[in-house]
Structure formats: C-alpha cells, structure tokens
Amino acid sequence: MPLYGDIIVGVVILIGLLGIVIPVIPGTLLVVVAILVWAAIVGGWAWAVLGVAVALIAITETVKYLVAGRVLRSDGIPNRTVVVGAVVGIVGFFVIPVVGLFLGFIVGAMLAELVRTRSTTQAWRGTVSASRAAAYTIGIELFGGLLAAGIWLGGAIVL
Template sequence: MEAQIAATIVCGLLIAIGTLGVVVPVLPGLVTVAAGLLVWALVLQNTVGWVVFAVGLVFVAAGMLAGAVLTGRRLKERRIPNYSILVGVAAGIVGMFLLPVVGLFVGFAAGLLLSEFVRRRDFRAAASASAVALKAMGLGILAELGCAFVVGSVWTVGVILHFFL
C-alpha cells in the first residue's frame, strides 16, 4: 500500500510538472504527464490504473496533435518558415536567462520578429507574420493545456475510485 501511495504522489507531481511544462516550454509537457500515468499504472497493476492510463494517453495524444495541427496550419498559411521559429526559440532560450520568468516569451517574440524582418525587409509584414505566429503558438498551448487538465481530472477520478471506493 505504501508503494501505491508513493506512486500516486509521484504521479500527481509529474502531472503538475507536465501541465506547467505545457505553458513553460522548457519542460516536456504532455510527455511528462503520460510518464506519470504510466508509473501509476505500473505500480497499481489493476484495472483502474490501466484504464486511467489508456484514457489519459488518448487525451495526451489529442493535445499533442491539436497543438501541432493548430500551430502548423496557421504558420503554413502565412508562409512562416521553420528557421524563423527556430530563431525565435533560440532567442527565447537566451531571454529566459536574461529576464527570468518572462524572458522566454519576450525573447521568442523578439527573435521571431527580427527573423521575419530580415527575411521580408518590411517591418509591418514582419510584425503581422510574427503576431500570427504568436497567436498560433498560443492556440496550440491552450489546446495542450486543456488536454492536460482533462488528464489530471481523469487521474483524480481514478485516485478516488482506487483509494476511496
């Protein structure tokens, strides 16, 4: 029983860290959530654990797919190349160290804008493309975050079923 309680605590922490990782992309978001569910199912070795893992995995996959599709489609519509996104990510990583907490987002936005300005040679077009990219990334994050919350809720129901009913 102690192993099950410990696994439940570890799983809860991994779900919390993974959910935070959806918003702060330095941490592996939904993958960490899925790992937590797997640990819990492996330790419990019962139907509740495996059903929660299976249902949770469906939402993890849906979140990852929705995030990629929502973001990728908008970026392709505006013809924003991958290297502009990579420049934004690199600038975000630098920004994370220069401005704790907000530097990741500020650096990403600034790097993306700079990359698009160099590519297009028109500030308005670069700003418009960067705004579209930031909105697309935001929609992807919201989709993943929503699925992470659903997975956390599914796991909570599983904990109640396992320990209290």
C-alpha cells in the same frame, strides 16, 4: 495506493501542467510519467487509465502541430520564423530566466520576419501570427494535459 501516494502523483501532475504553460520543465512528459508510476503501483485497471491518458495526450500533441501549421500557412508565415523565434527564446531563457523565453521568441520571430519581408509592419504582423500559433499550441497541449489529469483523477477515485 495510500492517500499520500495519490497526493504525490497529483502534485507531480500539477507541476507537469505548470510546465506546459511555463516551459521550464517537460510538462506533458511529466504528466505521463506520473500516471505511469501510479499505474505501475496500483496495477489492474490503472493500466487502462494510463492508456486513455496517453492516447488523449498523443491526439492533442498531433492536433497542436496541425493547428499551428495551419495558422502559419493561412497567414503566409514560414516555419523558419517559429524556429528562429524558438532558438532566440531558448537563449533568452538563460539570459533572463523564464521571461527571456517569451521575449526572446518575440525578438527572434521579429528578426526573422524583418529579414524575410524587409518591412517592420509586415514583420510585426508575422511576429503576431507566430505568437498566436505558439499560444494555440500551449493551449491545446494544456487541454490534453488537463484531460489526462482528469482521467487520472477519476481513476484514482474509483480505484
């Protein structure tokens, strides 16, 4: 693949990594698709690079849900709190682009916990726990995306 092709793939991977942190675009999916396109063009050992990258992302995607669930269970927070936070966050994203997603998540989680506990102190504790679990998932997903990007970069240099 010519250098400009590798640069384009690298830029798409970078956009995917940014999409993991700022969930406006499908981050990990974009990383995988970029590496898939690269592997299809380069061929040969590039398919092995794709396989390793996909395996790493699949592992980290699984781990992120296990870790988030464990954090929520250890703090006694139901999954419903995260779901309500996510739904209100999505609505918030359209009301106040980008920032509304984070604000909406916090407001939604707080409301869900307030209804559940009927205590602002307990509701805030639940909101912090849900936010911490969400931050862990973003960090773990970003780690997987960075591993996949590193595997691709190594493959692009060698191949």
